[in-house]
Amino acid sequence: MKARLPQGYGGGAGNLNNLMKQAQKAQEDMAAKQAELEATEYIATSGGGMVEATVTGKHQVTKLSIKPEIVDPDDIEMLEDLIAAAINEAMHNADKASEEEMAKISSSLNLPNIPGMGGMF
Numbered sequence: 001m002k003a004r005l006p007q008g009y010g011g012g013a014g015n016l017n018n019l020m021k022q023a024q025k026a027q028e029d030m031a032a033k034q035a036e037l038e039a040t041e042y043i044a045t046s047g048g049g050m051v052e053a054t055v056t057g058k059h060q061v062t063k064l065s066i067k068p069e070i071v072d073p074d075d076i077e078m079l080e081d082l083i084a085a086a087i088n089e090a091m092h093n094a095d096k097a098s099e100e101e102m103a104k105i106s107s108s109l110n111l112p113n114i115p116g117m118g119g120m121f
Contacts, residue, residue: 037098038057041056042094046083050067050070051066051067051085053089055091059091
């Protein structure tokens with residue numbers, strides 16, 4: 001008795017070859033996009049723009065700007081909180097951009113949803 005795959009699945013070496021080419025292209029696209037994202041700078045502010053942090057996609061802080069009027073020697077804790085908030089938001093922006101771009105590339109693979117594989121394929 002021969003096992004039959006649902007329509008659209010199988011097709012022999014030609015389909016496998018095509019799938020491998022798609023995967024290789026996606027891998028190349030992802031590597032290029034990752035390099036681009038790592039070089040991109042992401043900026044965020046806190047305290048109504050009083051503190052501004054710039055980070056790269058590699059999570060390196062490249063610039064930190066603090067407006068002089070926010071500096072209160074009697075309340076250093078508030079300034080520390082504003083700095084942390086700006087840096088964390090900039091890092092979040094970098095991560096979100098990376099996730100969105102990688103999702104675009106991986107969705108271009110058009111892999112079939114094979115029942116029982118949990119959406120892996």
